Amino acid sequence: MLQMKELVLCTFDNIYLLDGDKQLKIKFNPQVNNYSHVVSESLTQTIGSQYPFVRRNGNVDYRTFSLSGTISAFMDVRENGMKASFEDLYNWENGWQGASKYREYNEENNINLYTDTSYEKDFREQVIKFLYNNSVKLYKSAT
Numbered sequence: 736m737l738q739m740k741e742l743v744l745c746t747f748d749n750i751y752l753l754d755g756d757k758q759l760k761i762k763f764n765p766q767v768n769n770y771s772h773v774v775s776e777s778l779t780q781t782i783g784s785q786y787p788f789v790r791r792n793g794n795v796d797y798r799t800f801s802l803s804g805t806i807s808a809f810m811d812v813r814e815n816g817m818k819a820s821f822e823d824l825y826n827w828e829n830g831w832q833g834a835s836k837y838r839e840y841n842e843e844n845n846i847n848l849y850t851d852t853s854y855e856k857d858f859r860e861q862v863i864k865f866l867y868n869n870s871v872k873l874y875k876s877a878t
Contacts, residue, residue: 763805
């Protein structure tokens with residue numbers, strides 16, 4: 736058995752959506768609504784309609800819910816694995832270093848992370864691609 740030398744405090748404040756290689760941390764205003772348990776059943780009426788048969792169709796047993804939260808570039812890009820940092824978004828093919836040119840432009844025009852609407856829009860586009868990429872998402876939260 737391992738003995739810990741120092742106390743480690745774990746906090747589970749955020750909600751995560753994971754697919755095969757990326758994860759999205761929903762950090763701001765996370766809310767889960769309309770949680771329901773899905774089971775595919777059919778009802779077969781008998782002749783007297785007194786004792787109907789309830790049958791399960793297939794092995795369907797999953798949950799559906801709607802999840803809402805604020806999508807922002809302040810969701811700590813490196814930690815959540817969205818691959819949507821400046822370097823990832825603005826380094827295009829053929830070795831073009833767009834991230835350095837993007838930063839130079841922002842410095843010349845006094846644009847910081849709080850006022851950079853272009854990067855915020857590109858980050859949201861990456862999140863939309865993640866959410867609609869036709870793969871199953873795993874939901875993780877403290878509850």
